[in-house]
Amino acid sequence: MINDYYLNIVVMTFLWAALSGAWNLLAGYGGLVSLGQSAFFGIGAYTTAVLYAQFGLSPWLGMGAGVVFTTVTAVIISWPCFRLRGAFFSLATMVFPIVLEIVANNWASVTRGSSGIALPFKPGLNNFIFDSRWAYMAAAFLLMMGVYGITRWIHRGRLGLYLIAVRDDQDAAESMGVEPVKVKLIVTMISAALTSLGGFLYAQYILFLDPPSVFSINISVQIALFSLIGGLGTPVGPIIGSLIMTPLDGVLSAFLGGGPRLVIYGAVLLGVVLVAPQGVAGAWQAWRRK
Amino acid sequence: MLSILPQLLVSGVLIGGVYALLSIGLTLIFGVLRIVNFAQGEFIMLAMFGAFWLNLALGVDPYLSAIVVVPAIFVLGMVVERFVIQRILHAPHSMQIFATFGVSVLMQNLALTLWGPDYRSVITPYTSQAYTVAGLSISATSLFAFVAAIVMAAGLIAFLHFSRGGRALRAMVQNRYAAALMGVDTKRLNRLAFGCGVACAAVSGCILTPMYYTFPTVGVDLIITSFVVVVLGGMGSIAGAIVGGLIIGIAQTVTGFYFSVEFKDVVALLLFIVILLVRPQGLFGRLGAEEMGTK
Numbered sequence: 001m002i003n004d005y006y007l008n009i010v011v012m013t014f015l016w017a018a019l020s021g022a023w024n025l026l027a028g029y030g031g032l033v034s035l036g037q038s039a040f041f042g043i044g045a046y047t048t049a050v051l052y053a054q055f056g057l058s059p060w061l062g063m064g065a066g067v068v069f070t071t072v073t074a075v076i077i078s079w080p081c082f083r084l085r086g087a088f089f090s091l092a093t094m095v096f097p098i099v100l101e102i103v104a105n106n107w108a109s110v111t112r113g114s115s116g117i118a119l120p121f122k123p124g125l126n127n128f129i130f131d132s133r134w135a136y137m138a139a140a141f142l143l144m145m146g147v148y149g150i151t152r153w154i155h156r157g158r159l160g161l162y163l164i165a166v167r168d169d170q171d172a173a174e175s176m177g178v179e180p181v182k183v184k185l186i187v188t189m190i191s192a193a194l195t196s197l198g199g200f201l202y203a204q205y206i207l208f209l210d211p212p213s214v215f216s217i218n219i220s221v222q223i224a225l226f227s228l229i230g231g232l233g234t235p236v237g238p239i240i241g242s243l244i245m246t247p248l249d250g251v252l253s254a255f256l257g258g259g260p261r262l263v264i265y266g267a268v269l270l271g272v273v274l275v276a277p278q279g280v281a282g283a284w285q286a287w288r289r290k
Numbered sequence: 291m292l293s294i295l296p297q298l299l300v301s302g303v304l305i306g307g308v309y310a311l312l313s314i315g316l317t318l319i320f321g322v323l324r325i326v327n328f329a330q331g332e333f334i335m336l337a338m339f340g341a342f343w344l345n346l347a348l349g350v351d352p353y354l355s356a357i358v359v360v361p362a363i364f365v366l367g368m369v370v371e372r373f374v375i376q377r378i379l380h381a382p383h384s385m386q387i388f389a390t391f392g393v394s395v396l397m398q399n400l401a402l403t404l405w406g407p408d409y410r411s412v413i414t415p416y417t418s419q420a421y422t423v424a425g426l427s428i429s430a431t432s433l434f435a436f437v438a439a440i441v442m443a444a445g446l447i448a449f450l451h452f453s454r455g456g457r458a459l460r461a462m463v464q465n466r467y468a469a470a471l472m473g474v475d476t477k478r479l480n481r482l483a484f485g486c487g488v489a490c491a492a493v494s495g496c497i498l499t500p501m502y503y504t505f506p507t508v509g510v511d512l513i514i515t516s517f518v519v520v521v522l523g524g525m526g527s528i529a530g531a532i533v534g535g536l537i538i539g540i541a542q543t544v545t546g547f548y549f550s551v552e553f554k555d556v557v558a559l560l561l562f563i564v565i566l567l568v569r570p571q572g573l574f575g576r577l578g579a580e581e582m583g584t585k
Contacts, residue, residue, distance in 0.1 A: 033384040080567045086383035087326040088525075091517055092566050095559045098514065106552050217510075221391065228388060259402035259506075266396030273389045274377055 007133040009250045011205065014140035015198060017242035020226035021147035021235075022194035027224065028233035029160060030187045031167030036093035037223050039077075039100055040192045042214035043070045044199025049117050049209050050110055052127075059128040063200045067193045074192030075185065082184050085170070094217065101215035116210030119203065128204045136205050143201060144239065147194055151235040154187075163187055164233075225265065228272050231281025240280050298543050300426045306539025307436025311497065312512055313519040313531040314442055315490030321526030322463060322483035325375065328390040330516065331509025332397035333488040337363055337495025338504040339401065345412045345499075352412050353434070356496040360489050367488030371481045379480070394509070401506035409503040417500050431501040438497050439535070442490060443528050450528075459483065463526075518562040524575025533573060537561075 019041065026032045047069050048062030081092045104111045111117060123131045130136060154160045162183045165173035170180050203209055230241030245268075252261045276283055316330045340359035341352040350358075370393060378389045419430040450456040462469040462476055470476050502508070519538050523530025538558050546554035565572065 027384060031382075031384070033387055035387075080563070083570055084566055087387055088521070088566070088570065090383075090387050091326065091521065092563065094514075094517075095562055099556055099559050102552065102556055221395070224388065232384065259399045262395055262399035263403060266392050266394075266399060269388055269395060270374065270392035273381075273385050273392060274374065277381065277385050 004133055007137060009247050011133060011136050011140050012250075013242050013246040014137065014144045015201060015205075016222070016226055016246050017239045018140065018144040018147045019195060019198040020223050020230075020238035020242055021144065021151055022191045022198065023223045024227040024232065024234075024238045025151060025154065025187055025194075026191045028227060028237070029154065029163040029167065030184055031163075032184060032188070033087075033090045033224075034093040035090045035217070035220050035224070036096045037191075037195055038215050038217065038219040039093075039096040040070050040074060040195035041199040041202070041219060041223075042097065042100055042104070042211075043073060044196030045203040045209055045214045046104065046111060046117075046199075047196075048200045049119055049203045053117055053119050054110065058126060059200070059204055060126070063128070063197070066196045066200050070192045070196035070199075071189050074188050078188045078192075079181070079185065082181055094220075097215040097217065097220065101211045104211040104215065111211070114211060116208055116213075119207040121207060129207070136201070139201055140205075143194075143197055148235055148239065150190065150194070154190075155235050159183065159186065221265075221269075225269055225272075227279075228277075229268070229279055231279030231283075231285075232277075234279070234281040234285075237279055237281040244280070294547070295544075297426055298547055299540060300428060301432075302540030302543035303536055304429065304432035304436050304539070305543060306536035307439045308432060308494075308498070308501075308535075309515055309519050309539050310532045310535030311435050311439035311442065311494040312491075313516045313523070313535055314439065314446065314528060315487040315494070316513075316516050317520045317523070317526055317528060317531045318446065318490060319484055319487035320520070321528075322459060322487075323375065323379065323480060325379070325386050325390065326525075327484075327487065328387065328513070329370075329394035329397060330488070330491055331511075331513030332394050332401075333363055333367065333491040333509075334495040334498070334512055335401060335504075335506065335509040336366070336397065337492035338499050338502075338508060339405065340492075341496045341499040342410055342412055342504045351414065352496055352499040355499075356493055359496055360492045363492035363495075364485045364489040367485040368481050370488075371484040375484055376477070376480065398506055398509065405506065407506060409505045411503050412499050414500045429501075431497075435494075435497050435501070438493065439532065442493065443532050446490075446528050455479075455482075515558065518558050521562060521572055522565050524572030527572070527574035530572055530574035 019037070023034065023037050026034050044066040047066035048059050051057040051062040051065060052059050077096055078093075081089055084092055105114050107113070119129070121129060123129050154163070162173070162178045165176070165178055166180045166183055174180055199214065202214070226241035226245055227238045228241070229245060230239065231237030249261070252264060256264075272279065278286065312334065315333075316327060319325060319327045319330070337359050340362065341350075341355040344350040344355040344358065345352055374389055374393060378386050381389075416430045421428045421430065421433070450460060458469065458474045459479055461472070462474055462479055466476055498512075515538065519534040520531060521534075522537060523532070523534030538561070541561060542554045542558055545557045549557075
């Protein structure tokens with residue numbers, strides 16, 4: 001008998017792998033090191049939660065609306081930011097979740113402000129709410145494999161080549177006829193839509209949202225950390241990262257408080273960047289090539 | 291409503307001085323190393339805790355504690371440069387961001403583990419003291435922060451333009467390799483610049499202690515405003531940090547009064563986005579500064 005505690009870790013492992021995979025498309029392939037993924041995650045989560053809990057609309061509709069809304073928002077906020085390079089892009093993206101968190105806290109008539117919004121527990125496929133965690137596990141697994149499939153498709157195709165060219169030298173790529181803005185816009189839309197689906201799944205699974213739990217900078221950092229550990233710019237990297245880190249995180253939070261747990265996070269982040277910037281998947285590839 | 295405007299402007303200028311003070315170190319580090327130090331706020335936080343503990347244990351005045359705290363943070367900065375910054379100086383942007391971010395997460399949560407999440411404050415005789423000039427109220431601590439910002443900026447600008455070391459530093463910023471060939475010890479200068487940058491953060495931490503709460507995540511609150519200020523003024527420009535600080539300070543105070551306090555941060559952040567779009571190099575910055583001198 002597998003109990004809920006372990007099933008929860010499995011669900012979260014798949015969900016984080018999917019979210020991190022969506023970020024990996026942006027940062028690993030496009031060189032767009034976003035520190036604002038929690039904006040897309042939060043919009044996806046809040047759209048379904050507000051439509052379902054406040055207006056009684058089906059979460060299936062909420063899912064669609066969330067994806068459309070997030071993608072449109074992503075285009076509006078990212079397009080101008082593409083003019084910025086390197087760390088300046090990261091700085092700009094960091095701002096959006098902070099603004100959204102302030103908005104979510106103050107727009108109480110819709111989001112119920114800082115007291116948070118609870119989704120009524122009415123299990124059934126038409127509500128996308130389930131009695132058993134196995135169902136959530138299946139959904140999260142599907143999402144993770146979807147992200148993996150899309151990443152592999154991009155990795156092997158023309159878009160991937162364009163992205164890597166723009167990442168490594170934008171000016172050279174542009175002089176060869178690649179349109180950097182168009183390529184970046186496409187990958188941003190894909191990444192935002194997938195992250196929004198992750199937010200939807202999170203809302204339907206946890207059934208409670210408040211502004212810091214979805215818009216926090218810690219979510220964006222965690223998303224990035226898993227890809228870094230697994231291997232930036234590889235399809236399988238985010239999955240490896242999440243397989244290692246999510247269960248470890250479960251154990252750490254069971255035995256340690258928030259402070260010491262995040263000390264370990266910081267140390268791991270620093271260690272990976274300094275010792276193995278290519279991550280587990282990158283190290284494995286390098287070893288096989290020998 | 292309009293009669294209060296002069297007071298709002300004065301308060302805005304004083305707050306702006308505090309923002310400028312917080313931002314000078316950040317802009318110095320970027321100007322020399324071409325690295326955005328995401329851990330800058332944590333150095334400010336450490337200095338604030340240093341001033342707090344010295345005050346609690348020995349009754350030292352927070353301003354006076356800078357004599358001990360600033361050199362200590364300077365040394366810590368040199369150590370961080372040696373073991374982290376030096377190794378990622380030529381790494382891709384993503385690795386640079388996550389390296390300094392890692393330092394930030396580590397320092398912040400070490401403080402949380404050691405000292406807990408409580409908000410602490412240092413009460414001094416001048417904490418709530420204010421001067422009245424021509425009917426306008428001027429808080430003593432803000433005035434001191436403002437003066438310190440101007441003195442620090444003037445000192446750094448003078449150093450960069452008139453001293454031998456400053457000239458070497460500027461040569462290195464223009465062309466790292468040519469400077470190295472001319473006998474400039476770039477490794478040593480990098481380390482000194484990073485140490486000085488975080489020492490500026492330490493000065494601002496000590497000055498902030500009597501007027502703000504000290505807690506482990508205080509750096510996050512401060513650094514976001516600092517980023518806005520530095521981007522507005524132009525990354526790497528010390529004069530830009532002062533002007534940017536004043537603009538943000540005034541904008542926040544005025545909108546905070548006429549609209550709503552909750553949205554004063556939103557205004558600063560929206561201003562930030564607009565600047566990035568209209569003039570990404572900032573008021574005093576140069577286009578392409580993020581890559582200048584690294585290639």
